[in-house]
Amino acid sequence: MKKVVLIEDSKVLAHALIGALKVEGIEAHWAENGVSGVQLAKQLKPDLVLLDLMLPKLSGFDVCKLLKTDDGTWRIPVVIMSTLSDPQSRDRATDAGADYFIPKPYDLASTLAEIKKILKI
Incomplete structure (x- = not known):
């Protein structure tokens, strides 16, 4: 079973996406701030x-940089899911090491399809 960590401060979005991932047979874990997300x-x-990207305690940009510079997590693909979809934010996310970008609000069905494609399932 594939495993996903969702780092998202909106409980409503997190629960909806986690529920949809589980239906697809994907093990999903949630952290509601940047610090606990890095730890998880x-x-x-x-x-x-x-x-x-907009998280309490540690921004998504910083979370991405930390994960992409850590020997144990640098290979894990990172998908940014954010309302900050302007070119500058996308460039900052890419510079931080993000592999993919999905702007919010997102369509759940197409987002799940993209996640499954990334996970190769």
Whole structure:
């Protein structure tokens, strides 16, 4: 079973996406701030990290940089899911090491299809 860590401060979005991932047979774990998200990703070594940019305690940009510069997590693909979809934010996310970018609000069905494609399932 593929494993995903979702780092998202919106409980409503997190629960909806986690529920949809589980229906697809994907093990999903949630952290609601950047600090706990980094810890969870380092602990679980998931197949994919889904990351919001606007987070409490540590921004998504900083979370991405930390994961992409850590020996244990640098290979994990990071998908940014954010309302910050302007070119400057996308460039900052890419510079931080993000592999993919999905702008919010997102269509759940197409987002799940993209996640499954990234996970190769």
